[in-house]
Amino acid sequence: xxxxxxxxxxxxxxxxxxxxxxxxxxxxxxxxxxxxxxxxxxxxxxxxxxxxxxxxxxxxxxxxxxxxxxxxxxxxxxxxxxxxxxxxxxxxxxxxxxxxxxxxxxxxxxxxxxxxxxxxxxxxxxxxxxxxxxxxxxxxxxxxxxxxxxxxxxxxxxxxxxxxxxxxxxxxxxxxxxxxxxxxxxxxxxxxxxxxxxxxxxxxxxxxxxxxxxxxxxxxxxxxxxxxxxxxxxxxxxxxxxxxxxxxxxxxxxxxxxxxxxxxxxx
Amino acid sequence: xxxxxxxxxxxxxxxxxxxxxxxxxxxxxxxxxxxxxxxxxxxxxxxxxxxxxxxxxxxxxxxxxxxxxxxxxxxxxxxxxxxxxxxxxxxxxxxxxxxxxxxxxxxxxxxxxxxxxxxxxxxxxxxxxxxxxxxxxxxxxxxxxxxxxxxxxxxxxxxxxxxxxxxxxxxxxxxxxxxxxxxxxxxxxxxxxxxxxxxxxxxxxxxxxxxxxxxxxxxxxxxxxxxxxxxxxxxxxxxxxxxxxxxxxxxxxxxxxxxxxxxxxxxxxxxxxxxxxxxxxxxxxxxxxxxxxxxxxxxxxxxxxxxxxxxxxxxxxxxxxx
Ligand SMILES: Cc1cc2nc3c(=O)[nH]c(=O)nc-3n(C[C@H](O)[C@H](O)[C@H](O)COP(=O)(O)OP(=O)(O)OC[C@H]3O[C@@H](n4cnc5c(N)ncnc54)[C@H](O)[C@@H]3O)c2cc1C
Ligand SMILES: Cc1cc2nc3c(=O)[nH]c(=O)nc-3n(C[C@H](O)[C@H](O)[C@H](O)COP(=O)(O)OP(=O)(O)OC[C@H]3O[C@@H](n4cnc5c(N)ncnc54)[C@H](O)[C@@H]3O)c2cc1C
Numbered sequence: 001x002x003x004x005x006x007x008x009x010x011x012x013x014x015x016x017x018x019x020x021x022x023x024x025x026x027x028x029x030x031x032x033x034x035x036x037x038x039x040x041x042x043x044x045x046x047x048x049x050x051x052x053x054x055x056x057x058x059x060x061x062x063x064x065x066x067x068x069x070x071x072x073x074x075x076x077x078x079x080x081x082x083x084x085x086x087x088x089x090x091x092x093x094x095x096x097x098x099x100x101x102x103x104x105x106x107x108x109x110x111x112x113x114x115x116x117x118x119x120x121x122x123x124x125x126x127x128x129x130x131x132x133x134x135x136x137x138x139x140x141x142x143x144x145x146x147x148x149x150x151x152x153x154x155x156x157x158x159x160x161x162x163x164x165x166x167x168x169x170x171x172x173x174x175x176x177x178x179x180x181x182x183x184x185x186x187x188x189x190x191x192x193x194x195x196x197x198x199x200x201x202x203x204x205x206x207x208x209x210x211x212x213x214x215x216x217x218x219x220x221x222x223x224x225x226x227x228x229x230x231x232x233x234x235x236x237x238x239x240x241x242x243x244x245x246x247x248x249x250x251x252x253x254x255x256x257x258x259x260x261x262x263x264x265x266x267x
Numbered sequence: 268x269x270x271x272x273x274x275x276x277x278x279x280x281x282x283x284x285x286x287x288x289x290x291x292x293x294x295x296x297x298x299x300x301x302x303x304x305x306x307x308x309x310x311x312x313x314x315x316x317x318x319x320x321x322x323x324x325x326x327x328x329x330x331x332x333x334x335x336x337x338x339x340x341x342x343x344x345x346x347x348x349x350x351x352x353x354x355x356x357x358x359x360x361x362x363x364x365x366x367x368x369x370x371x372x373x374x375x376x377x378x379x380x381x382x383x384x385x386x387x388x389x390x391x392x393x394x395x396x397x398x399x400x401x402x403x404x405x406x407x408x409x410x411x412x413x414x415x416x417x418x419x420x421x422x423x424x425x426x427x428x429x430x431x432x433x434x435x436x437x438x439x440x441x442x443x444x445x446x447x448x449x450x451x452x453x454x455x456x457x458x459x460x461x462x463x464x465x466x467x468x469x470x471x472x473x474x475x476x477x478x479x480x481x482x483x484x485x486x487x488x489x490x491x492x493x494x495x496x497x498x499x500x501x502x503x504x505x506x507x508x509x510x511x512x513x514x515x516x517x518x519x520x521x522x523x524x525x526x527x528x529x530x531x532x533x534x535x536x537x538x539x540x541x542x543x544x545x546x547x548x549x550x551x552x553x554x555x556x557x558x559x560x561x562x563x564x565x566x567x568x569x570x571x572x573x574x575x576x577x578x579x580x581x582x583x584x585x586x587x588x589x
Contacts, residue, residue: 018402018536030401042518099369100378126517129400130381132369135337139373144338144450147366150511161454165511166335166362167274169457175450184518185504185511228378228413232395235406239562242548246566248555253577256549259565263547265469265493265526266582 006059006157008050009110011121011133012078013040014071018126023236030127030234037067037074042122044081045182048189050120051082053155060084062113066094066105072205080192080200087113093210096224099128103136104226108217109208110141117157119179123148134181145179146172149186268353268415270344271304271316271324272363278304278312281359283319283427285420288386289357290320290428295388298354299323303347305340307333310438317436320428324436325351329443335363338449341370347441348375353415355394357386360419368419378411384424394418402517403540422465423523462496462512469495469526472515472542473503476531476552476571480508485575486530492582498522500532516541531571534559551575 020035039047050061063083065071068090075086089109097105110116119138124131131147138145151163153171160174165183174180192200210219220226247255260266269289272279286302293300302321304313307330316324327343348356348371356371358364360382372379384406385397394416396409411417464470471490473483483497490497499509501516515522517537527545532538534550534557542548543562550563551574560566567574 018404021401021404023401023404030405098378099381100373100376103369103373123518126402127400129402130379131365132372132379132381135366135369136373139341139370145366145370146451147337148362163457166366167279168461169459171454171457173452173454175448178450184501188505229380229409229411231407232410233408235408236404237406240543242562243564244560246550246555246560246563246568248568252567252569253574256565256567256574257578257581260526260549260578265547266578266585 006054006057006118007116008053008059008061009113009116009119010043010047010050010061010063010078010083011106011119011137012043012047012063012065012074013122013125014038014065014067014074015040015125015127037071039074039077040122040125042124042182042184044189045184045186046120046122047078047081047083048187049152049182050118052187053118053152054082056155057157059117062087064106064109064113065089066097066102066109069207072207075205076200076203077192079203079205080196081189086203086205088205088207089213090207091209092223093219094223096227097222098227098229099130099132099136100228101221101223101226103133103140104217104221105213106133107137107140108213110137111216112208112213117176118160119143121179121181123181123183131181134179138179141179143177143179144174145181146174147181149180149182151186268348268351268356269300269302269316269321270356270358270364270367271302272359272361273304273306273309273312276306276309276312278315279359279361280427281361281364281420281422282316284423284425285357285359286316286320287428288420288425289355292355292386292388292394293322296354296392301325301351301353303327303344305332305343313438315430317438318430318432318434320434322436324438326438326440327443328440329445331445332443334453335367336449336451336453337367337370338451339446340367341374342444342446343441344371345374346444348415356415356417358417358419360421364419368417372417375415377413377415377417379417379419380409380411381419383418383420386418386420399540402536403543404536421521459512460510462510464496464498464513464515464522465520467496467522468524469493469528470498470515470522470524470542470545471495471528471530472498472500472532473530474500474532475502477503480506483508485579489528489575489579492579492586493526495524495526500538529559529563530575532559533557534562
């Protein structure tokens with residue numbers, strides 16, 4: 001690795017598969033054991049963007065996750081999809097992190113990695129769903145960011161030309177080093193080939209603990225103790241009551257029209 | 268303190284909703300409600316913030332603030348928050364707000380709750396922030412230990428107060444901190460056919476049950492007869508049949524119309540996350556076990572190509588008689 005190579009860091013959150021995860025309405029809890037972990041869908045787009053840029057500029061793509069040990073398989077999947085290196089931050093002291101503590105741990109890990117030119121995140125996750133981690137990491141590293149990138153038009157080692165959704169689409173320039181968060185529109189992620197998968201099975205995932213970051217970070221700012229926001233209650237909201245009149249057969253459409261007329265919806 | 272989002276000098280309506288909620292919280296806590304606006308030549312607009320409920324408005328007026336710049340905005344707001352020490356900071360959960368708020372929170376090392384749909388005060392006067400998570404499947408109640416408590420709030424969950432042009436307040440001009448090069452630059456706006464499905468009273472949405480892009484015209488016709496607009500599920504955007512502004516769902520737009528008609532849409536959790544709060548939901552699907560029927564008030568199990576022409580005809584006929 002020579003130092004003028006282009007370094008891309010992709011932040012990947014392992015999340016439960018939303019098609020499988022179960023919610024306990026009575027207890028108001030998410031049964032996390034009900035679903036296997038996978039790459040947050042938006043992070044597939046982030047990874048694909050990184051791989052495409054690497055194909056153009058050369059260099060290296062590093063995937064970084066903060067997650068429980070079981071997430072190692074998720075990072076292996078990231079390697080199969082084109083990451084050259086994968087780092088898993090895992091330690092009980094990272095647990096219970098809100099976005100501030102998560103961003104602090106991720107920013108610390110990026111500092112520890114040393115040189116980086118571009119950081120790519122997903123626009124948000126399918127579980128925590130805040131979309132805050134990207135811009136918070138950028139602030140902590142003191143670099144500019146552009147969120148909600150829907151298109152990457154040009155890349156050079158110095159800057160990026162992108163389209164960002166800010167209420168309307170804007171053409172924007174980002175000087176590097178910088179960070180972007182991408183939406184699903186930015187690309188169509190490729191599927192890994194069987195060969196890639198086999199290669200990834202043997203690849204090494206580096207596992208870092210809180211202590212491994214002690215030289216670049218204040219470990220008390222990790223995890224629960226470094227998290228100002230706390231979830232005090234979780235509720236599985238009952239679905240809105242619906243009239244549930246489903247019509248079938250010959251006169252179904254007439255019945256529908258009649259019902260809509262009664263509601264005063266057909267003017 | 269309420270952040271007033273503006274585009275080309277026009278204040279985003281979520282700002283007025285936040286002022287209304289902010290007013291209520293401030294009155295209960297017996298504190299002042301302030302607002303901050305950044306831009307260029309926005310002094311007239313700033314008065315609106317008072318008319319809608321602010322006691323004090325801080326203005327940062329400078330040519331470099333004409334367009335949004337996350338770092339310039341952040342720096343000026345952070346220094347204002349450090350001076351004024353508001354207990355609570357409310358920001359609209361728009362794209363702009365959700366890009367800006369985390370930078371401010373990280374700079375202040377404080378907690379930030381995302382995309383709230385309700386704000387309550389508990390017995391101790393602490394803010395309880397309610398927000399959906401897990402793709403809209405759960406509601407989380409969140410408290411913040413640090414000050415200020417920062418929150419982004421979804422558009423259209425609170426009602427704006429009546430505008431009162433007699434309302435008095437103080438407007439305070441602040442000195443703008445300028446940075447030569449923040450690393451990001453807006454080069455231009457990309458023109459796009461602007462449809463605003465979030466504000467529509469009726470949405471007729473098409474999904475993968477449609478066979479050809481042209482078939483959206485049929486939905487277009489029904490929508491216009493009902494005084495509404497056409498929305499779509501994600502796959503139609505992916506296929507390039509419709510623009511992103513028409514997409515309903517978790518990675519698209521959230522809609523809350525009086526009438527939502529789902530045509531050939533299965534009702535995935537990601538789609539429901541964008542429309543399940545609609546007043547009346549009508550579903551048309553060939554598959555009686557499609558999950559969309561679980562959230563439907565009325566439904567027809569049938570082929571959309573046979574169903575849709577009928578109400579179109581009926582409404583047309585009625586219009587002719589009138
Ligand atoms: C129900 C619920 C509600 C919550 N609400 C809040 C809240 O309002 N405020 C708050 O501060 N915290 C909240 N949290 C905590 C928050 O979910 C976690 O801090 C989480 O680790 C990161 O936030 P996110 O999932 O929202 O990520 P987002 O900010 O939505 O993620 C954006 C991108 O950042 C990257 N990223 C995020 N997390 C990781 C990771 N662990 N490893 C690698 N990359 C990552 C990915 O690229 C991702 O696409 C909540 C948690 C729960 C369970
Ligand atoms: C991270 C993530 C984000 C996503 N975000 C979104 C989002 O924002 N919005 C969104 O919509 N999706 C989103 N999706 C995709 C989502 O999971 C579903 O794939 C999508 O909603 C399915 O669209 P559909 O209902 O149109 O298609 P399908 O699920 O294929 O359903 C088509 C339906 O049409 C019916 N049908 C077929 N022919 C006819 C006919 N002739 N007459 C009547 N009915 C017929 C079928 O019975 C079927 O129920 C997201 C997915 C992920 C992973």
